Amino acid sequence: MDHRTKRVAIVGAGTSGLAACKHLLPRGFRPVVFEAGASIGGQWTRTLASTRLQSPHVAYRFSDFPWPYSVDWYPRHDQVVDYLAAYARHFAVEERVRFRSKVLAAEYVGDAEATSAGWERWNGNGDAFGDGSGAWRLTVRHDDSGTTQVYEFDFLILCIGRFSGVPNIPAFPPGGGPDVFRGRVIHSMELSDMDDADAAALVKGRRVVVVGSGKSAYDIVAECAEANGVEQPCTMVCRSPRWLLHHTNVWGKVNIGYLYLNRFAELMVRRPGSGVASNLLATLLAPLGWLISKLTEAYYKKEIPMEEHGMSPDHRLARSFSSCLIGMLPERFYDMVKEGSIVIKKSRSSFTFCDDGLVLDGGAGERVPAELVILATGFRGDEKLRNMFASRLVRELVAGSPDTAVPLYRECVHPRIPQMAVIGYSESATNIHTCEMMAKWVARLLDGAFRLPPVRRMEENVAEWGRYMRRSGGAEHFRRSCLGGVSIWYNDQLCRDMGCDRWRKKGLLAEWFQPYGAVDYADIR
Numbered sequence: 419m420d421h422r423t424k425r426v427a428i429v430g431a432g433t434s435g436l437a438a439c440k441h442l443l444p445r446g447f448r449p450v451v452f453e454a455g456a457s458i459g460g461q462w463t464r465t466l467a468s469t470r471l472q473s474p475h476v477a478y479r480f481s482d483f484p485w486p487y488s489v490d491w492y493p494r495h496d497q498v499v500d501y502l503a504a505y506a507r508h509f510a511v512e513e514r515v516r517f518r519s520k521v522l523a524a525e526y527v528g529d530a531e532a533t534s535a536g537w538e539r540w541n542g543n544g545d546a547f548g549d550g551s552g553a554w555r556l557t558v559r560h561d562d563s564g565t566t567q568v569y570e571f572d573f574l575i576l577c578i579g580r581f582s583g584v585p586n587i588p589a590f591p592p593g594g595g596p597d598v599f600r601g602r603v604i605h606s607m608e609l610s611d612m613d614d615a616d617a618a619a620l621v622k623g624r625r626v627v628v629v630g631s632g633k634s635a636y637d638i639v640a641e642c643a644e645a646n647g648v649e650q651p652c653t654m655v656c657r658s659p660r661w662l663l664h665h666t667n668v669w670g671k672v673n674i675g676y677l678y679l680n681r682f683a684e685l686m687v688r689r690p691g692s693g694v695a696s697n698l699l700a701t702l703l704a705p706l707g708w709l710i711s712k713l714t715e716a717y718y719k720k721e722i723p724m725e726e727h728g729m730s731p732d733h734r735l736a737r738s739f740s741s742c743l744i745g746m747l748p749e750r751f752y753d754m755v756k757e758g759s760i761v762i763k764k765s766r767s768s769f770t771f772c773d774d775g776l777v778l779d780g781g782a783g784e785r786v787p788a789e790l791v792i793l794a795t796g797f798r799g800d801e802k803l804r805n806m807f808a809s810r811l812v813r814e815l816v817a818g819s820p821d822t823a824v825p826l827y828r829e830c831v832h833p834r835i836p837q838m839a840v841i842g843y844s845e846s847a848t849n850i851h852t853c854e855m856m857a858k859w860v861a862r863l864l865d866g867a868f869r870l871p872p873v874r875r876m877e878e879n880v881a882e883w884g885r886y887m888r889r890s891g892g893a894e895h896f897r898r899s900c901l902g903g904v905s906i907w908y909n910d911q912l913c914r915d916m917g918c919d920r921w922r923k924k925g926l927l928a929e930w931f932q933p934y935g936a937v938d939y940a941d942i943r
């Protein structure tokens with residue numbers, strides 16, 4: 419196949435888009451990367467001033483591109499941007515990117531929409547490009563020239579990220595929404611989009627209430643508390659506290675990866691598609707998993723005063739890994755709670771607004787006065803994905819329904835959407851590693867190195883992974899599509915498709931007990 423004749427579009431020049439482009443180039447493809455922003459780096463170009471990687475740099479890296487020696491252990495956001503930009507330059511990805519070019523809509527041209535219901539094989543014949551008659555028509559707004567143009571491509575790779583774009587705003591009862599509040603309400607996304615000086619000026623001296631219990635909520639609260647001190651404490655309103663750790667070494671010695679992110683730990687999980695014997699083993703090992711979780715939880719509860727402040731999570735630490743709900747605590751967080759610059763309020767159910775602040779516990783609890791309310795309530799990645807498409811059918815298919823996990827085979831390809839892949843929707847403990855593995859897999863798929871199974875088998879597989887997501891993430895979090903508890907098992911599937919050895923360590927002990935990371939897959943190019 420002469421790949422130069424195949425037109426491939428990548429949307430997004432964050433971690434996922436860069437990896438996708440990098441792995442297509444050596445195979446002869448010349449993709450066009452459309453990036454709405456003015457630079458490389460995706461969400462790392464739009465963060466709070468204090469945002470750092472939560473993963474150490476040795477874990478958050480591309481397999482074949484090390485960080486410079488001088489970088490911090492947990493790099494600052496600007497260091498992450500520099501790293502990604504250096505990667506793009508080194509692998510000549512940068513020259514493929516068209517900046518300030520926002521894809522407004524993607525529309526499939528061809529009759530696949532009509533026939534996909536009857537497909538036996540993806541795209542009709544199992545080939546990434548189908549029979550060559552279909553194409554994706556992209557409407558792109560170029561901000562530099564002020565023009566909107568339409569392009570056609572033979573394959574579309576969406577790398578649009580999921581932690582930006584469409585905020586998740588809670589629903590409020592009539593008379594209890596932001597409209598009754600005299601102060602200002604913003605979503606954390608708006609704060610991240612501001613430059614650092616404007617963001618600092620916005621919170622300075624104000625009575626700020628931050629709603630949320632994820633990593634962003636903690637970071638915003640810590641920044642506000644640093645800015646305003648005890649004179650104007652920052653209030654954090656949260657419903658279900660999560661595991662936010664002060665460091666990743668348990669008992670000061672054992673890296674937590676040795677307990678949760680190795681092959682042995684995955685044996686304790688009922689992995690999707692793993693068979694009866696494996697499920698039996700997982701059941702037999704469950705008490706060990708429980709013990710490990712109990713011991714690590716006891717350690718963190720002793721080291722971090724979460725119980726004292728009512729911030730003990732009600733779920734197992736192991737569950738945090740398998741539902742991607744774990745994070746690193748901002749420095750001095752509980753010191754600031756103790757000194758009074760942070761006030762924590764728990765709301766058993768959702769909250770409502772009143773004229774001068776919030777009312778907790780569904781509107782029946784304590785009143786919390788505020789001038790500025792920051793909703794750190796997450797994003798609607800599924801909605802963002804849907805919004806890319808012009809066709810109602812594709813919108814309905816691509817992100818599944820509220821009852822299913824996002825239905826992507828190998829977390830990349832929708833069995834009934836032709837000539838399209840998504841990279842970076844599903845999460846893991848280190849997203850850059852997972853999106854790089856997806857990029858390697860998608861590049862080989864486009865290169866014809868392997869074929870996908872019949873649509874029916876793809877859909878069964880998707881359903882099986884969906885059931886796993888539900889088991890591991892629970893009713894509230896399964897649509898996060900978190901691979902955290904089974905990422906080695908997931909990579910095993912990709913390796914099998916790509917014809918690569920899935921056992922990648924030297925020696926049996928290392929294979930079972932060492933944490934796996936990007937470098938283990940560096941030779942898969």
Ligand SMILES: Cc1cc2nc3c(=O)[nH]c(=O)nc-3n(C[C@H](O)[C@H](O)[C@H](O)COP(=O)(O)OP(=O)(O)OC[C@H]3O[C@@H](n4cnc5c(N)ncnc54)[C@H](O)[C@@H]3O)c2cc1C
Pocket residue numbers: 429430431432433434435452453454455459460461462465469470471472473478519520521522577578579580581582634841842843846847848849850853
């Ligand atoms: C505050 C924060 C901290 C995080 N910390 C970690 C961490 O420590 N470790 C970890 O593993 N993960 C972390 N993550 C997850 C992080 O999202 C991923 O690691 C990774 O950066 C995601 O990259 P991406 O390319 O998939 O998406 P993004 O970085 O969001 O990039 C998507 C790109 O697509 C562009 N785009 C979107 N729509 C369009 C369109 N229609 N047209 C053109 N361009 C478009 C956007 O402008 C953007 O540049 C963190 C996330 C957040 C929000």
